[in-house]
Amino acid sequence: xxxxxxxxxxxxxxDALLGRGLDPSRIVDEAREHLVDAIEEGLRRGLTREDAExxxxxxxxxxxxxxxxxxxxxxxxxxRLTHALxxxxxxxxxxxxxxxxxxIVAGAVSYAVxxxxxxxxxxxxxxxxxxxxxxxxxxxxxxxxxxxSITTTILSDARLxxxxxxxxxGPAPEVxxxxxxxxxxEQPATNAISAFTVGFQSPDPRLxxxxxxxxxxxxxxxxxxxxxxAGRDIGDQFRVTxxxxxxxxxxxxxxxxxxxxxxxxxxxxxxxxxVWRKEQ
Amino acid sequence: MNAETLKGHLExxxxxxxxxxxxxxxxxxxxxxxxxxxxxxxxxxxxxxALHRLEHAGxxxxxxxxxxxxxxxxxxxxxxxxxxLATRQDEWRDFSRAMQAVVGGLA
Numbered sequence: 001x002x003x004x005x006x007x008x009x010x011x012x013x014x015d016a017l018l019g020r021g022l023d024p025s026r027i028v029d030e031a032r033e034h035l036v037d038a039i040e041e042g043l044r045r046g047l048t049r050e051d052a053e054x055x056x057x058x059x060x061x062x063x064x065x066x067x068x069x070x071x072x073x074x075x076x077x078x079x080r081l082t083h084a085l086x087x088x089x090x091x092x093x094x095x096x097x098x099x100x101x102x103x104i105v106a107g108a109v110s111y112a113v114x115x116x117x118x119x120x121x122x123x124x125x126x127x128x129x130x131x132x133x134x135x136x137x138x139x140x141x142x143x144x145x146x147x148x149s150i151t152t153t154i155l156s157d158a159r160l161x162x163x164x165x166x167x168x169x170g171p172a173p174e175v176x177x178x179x180x181x182x183x184x185x186e187q188p189a190t191n192a193i194s195a196f197t198v199g200f201q202s203p204d205p206r207l208x209x210x211x212x213x214x215x216x217x218x219x220x221x222x223x224x225x226x227x228x229x230a231g232r233d234i235g236d237q238f239r240v241t242x243x244x245x246x247x248x249x250x251x252x253x254x255x256x257x258x259x260x261x262x263x264x265x266x267x268x269x270x271x272x273x274x275v276w277r278k279e280q
Numbered sequence: 281m282n283a284e285t286l287k288g289h290l291e292x293x294x295x296x297x298x299x300x301x302x303x304x305x306x307x308x309x310x311x312x313x314x315x316x317x318x319x320x321x322x323x324x325x326x327x328x329x330a331l332h333r334l335e336h337a338g339x340x341x342x343x344x345x346x347x348x349x350x351x352x353x354x355x356x357x358x359x360x361x362x363x364x365l366a367t368r369q370d371e372w373r374d375f376s377r378a379m380q381a382v383v384g385g386l387a
Contacts, residue, residue, distance in 0.1 A: 013325075027328050030305055030353050034324065037306040061323025069329035071336055 005053050006035055009063065016067035027070065035060060087274045098270035099263050106262020107255055114258070116250035118205035120212040123184065123242035124219055125195040129227075129235060143194050143236045144183065150222045151181055154215065163218075167211055178202060179215065195241065205247045212244035286320055290330050292372060293320065295339065295357065295365040302356035304347060305331065331355055339364050 010028050017024035035056050042052025088095060126143040153159060160172050169175050180199040198215050202208040223238040286293075297303065297311045308331070309324045334340040339361035345354045357365065 026353070027332070030328055031325060033304070033350065033352050034306045034309075034328075036350075038324070059323070060325040063325075065323060066325040066329060069326055071329065071333050 005057070006032070006039070009035070009057055009060075013063040013066060016063040017070060020067050020070065020072075022067070022070050022072075027066070031060065031066075084271060084275050088271055091274050094274070095267065095270045099266040102266020102269070103259050103263035106265070107259035110255050110258035111252060114252060114254040115203045116252055117178075117201040117203055118208045118247040118249075119180070119199050119201035119251055120205070120209040120244040120247045121180075121197050121199040121242075122212055122216040122240055122244040123195055123197050124216065125239045125241045126236045127239055129237050146223075146226075146236050147183070147194070147196055150219060150226070153222060154218050155179065159218070163211065163214055166214070167207060169211070198244075201251060201253075209244050209246045216240060216244060286322060289372075290322070290327075291334060291339075292365075292368045294327065294330055294334060295361060295368065298340065298355050298357055299365060302345075302354045304352035304354050306352075308355070334361070 010032055013031055014024040014028050017027060038056035038059060039049070039052045042055050043049065045052075047055065126147060128143065155176055157172050160175055163169065164172065164175055178201045180197070180201070182197050182199075184195045184197060198212060198219060200208050200211040200215060202211065220238050220240065223236070227235050227237065293312055294308065297308045297315075303311065305324075305327055309322075309327055312320045312322070312327075331340060331342070335342055335355070338358060340355045341358050341361075342353050342355045344351055346352075347354070
């Protein structure tokens with residue numbers, strides 16, 4: 001027996017594949033299994049070990065020939081992607097199940113772990129003075145812009161500083177994230193050309209109500225000052241049509257996000273697991 | 281047989297060799313040799329790049345499996361591979377009939 005003749009061949013094959021930038025592990029493993037079979041068959045036919053090895057290697061062909069015919073790295077990458085897609089399509093039931101399960105688990109865990117928020121809300125109507133009938137597109141746009149400029153003022157760092165201090169709130173960006181100001185659809189029965197809601201969410205329902213009250217009064221005061229400068233009965237007037245109440249229904253803003261993230265994670269993991277299992 | 285002639289038909293031969301069931305590379309080489317009574321005698325190592333190409337094309341699937349206590353890569357047809365094989369077999373039958381009609385008469 002020539003010790004290492006097989007190993008020598010496999011090393012040469014590995015070098016030839018690496019020389020072409022190919023991953024040699026699988027083809028070298030397969031070559032080893034094939035050659036061991038061929039040598040065993042030669043021994044069964046009565047050849048000496050040396051002759052059996054020589055015959056097996058000759059029949060297998062030179063390493064350079066194999067390396068030259070191996071798929072190129074680019075087609076290999078594309079093939080892996082196509083393969084992953086095939087696996088995903090072929091196992092869609094399994095993947096859908098894994099995705100749904102991961103989403104449910106992530107949703108349930110975040111429901112149990114993440115804090116619940118309470119949001120109090122007030123509604124402020126914007127009434128044009130003197131009344132304009134019918135409310136035109138221009139007047140709605142003006143009142144919207146008016147509301148926007150007041151919002152920008154109130155949400156500025158300088159204005160929020162006072163609110164933060166009074167209520168012991170966190171940094172300004174965090175406070176802004178918890179404030180929600182939304183335009184509500186026009187109410188045709190009144191002469192309000194638009195209305196908007198002001199809301200603040202906090203894990204403490206009482207705090208959310210108090211901060212909303214403060215923000216609402218800031219809007220009213222700012223509007224009052226604007227109108228005082230322009231002449232009392234001219235321009236849009238802000239009126240509180242619904243005062244902030246103490247919220248009772250908890251919101252769980254993180255749960256939906258975590259559920260979606262869980263679904264994506266489940267999808268990705270199940271795809272990786274499937275492709276990995278197929279490779280084994 | 282001339283290796284180049286054989287190479288043009290290698291994919292069809294490999295697909296046909298695993299038609300009856302999953303097989304590893306050594307068994308596939310053995311099937312080609314024995315069914316052709318020794319006529320198809322390629323360098324056996326070149327079957328592997330061809331098998332990998334067929335797998336990359338989605339016509340074959342493979343997995344490691346234990347056969348007689350040894351770990352071997354076993355290849356089998358995918359649904360796409362079965363369809364492709366059926367088409368290629370039809371084409372081959374037409375081709376060989378036509379070849380036989382033209383060339384066979386001279387023999």
